[in-house]
Amino acid sequence: MFTSQPDTLMRLIITRNTLQKLIVLSFFALINWHSYAQDIEEEEKIELIRIDSLYREDQFFFAFTYNTLQQKPTDLSQNKFSTGFSGGFLRDMPINKDRTIAIATGLGITYNNYIQNLAITGDSNNPVYTVNTGDYSTNKFSQLLIDVPIEFRWRTSTYESHKFWRIYGGVKFSYLLHDRSVFTDDTTNAIIKGNKDFNKFLYGIYASAGYNTVNVYVYYGLNSMFKTASIADKSIDMKALNVGLIFYIL
Known part of the structure; x- marks a missing residue:
């Protein structure tokens, strides 16, 4: 069909x-x-x-340094490795559209140890200073400080990656919370805390630079660690120079 x-x-x-x-x-x-x-x-x-x-680079930081003394009195020397460490937190405040330039401030704490031959004897109200060129078993002083850093930041970071180049630098203001000096030889064992001659307020400039977490760090004190100390009527105007590594952790 x-x-x-x-x-x-x-x-x-x-x-x-x-x-x-x-x-x-x-x-x-x-x-x-x-x-x-x-x-x-x-x-x-x-x-x-x-x-x-x-996006911000708010960071915790930890630094380890080798501590040296500048503008030392005659014959004063550091014959052992003096160390320091610090840590704290920084609040990041970007100031450009790409957020690669910023200002940061925060709060930190620092412990510095200086091993040298400046013998500090007497007591905290009447300390006596001499440069010891003879034999001794211990000769050092240490400081515990609270820090307020203010820094300018440049970096190549983005919110997608925390691996970047950075150059940070600024000013650090410090307040001395605690100090301790120890001098020990065959006849003397002097331990002094709260030395009135130490400067309570210290300030200096610092810089850090590097890639990713590990960075080189340097700090230079702008004022003397002592305010009234002297040897034979000559003022002790030593300043700190600390060099080491700083680690930034988000």
């Missing part, structure tokens, strides 16, 4: 209409997909801007 020509024509019309509908539906689906993709992309851009606008 043969299909009539009108039936064939009708089927062709139905097939063509179906094809047209599929094309139209595909077209609208493509438009909707493109619009959806654009919406997702815009949302990602907004999220990127939002995260970047909040």
Whole structure:
């Protein structure tokens, strides 16, 4: 039995209409997909801007230093390794759009030990200073300080990566919380705490530079560690120079 020509024509019309509908539906689906993709992309851009606008380099820091004394009295020397360490927290305040330049301040604590041959005897109210060139078993003084650093920061960091180059530098103000000096030889064992001659307020400049977590650090004191100490009526105006490594941890 043969299909009539009108039936064939009708089927062709139905097939063509179906094809047209599929094309139209595909077209609208493509438009909707493109619009959806654009919406997702815009949302990602907004999220990127939002995260970047909040990016900071707030950091905990820990430093280990080799401590030296500058402007020493005649014959005063450091014959052993004097160490120091410090730690604290810094609040980062970016000042440019890329957030690669910032100012930071915070709070820290420092312990410095100086092994040398400046014998401090007497007591905390009447200390006596001499440069000991003879034999002794212990001769050192140590300080515990609370620090307020204010620093200018340059770095190549982004919020996506914490591995970057940095150069930080600034001024550190310190208050002496505790001091202790020890001098021991065959005839003397002097331990003095709260020496009135030590400067309570110290300040100096510092800088750190490096890549990622580990950085080189240097600090130079701008005022004397002693305010009234003297040897044979000559003032002791020693200043600190500390060099070491500093570690930054987010």
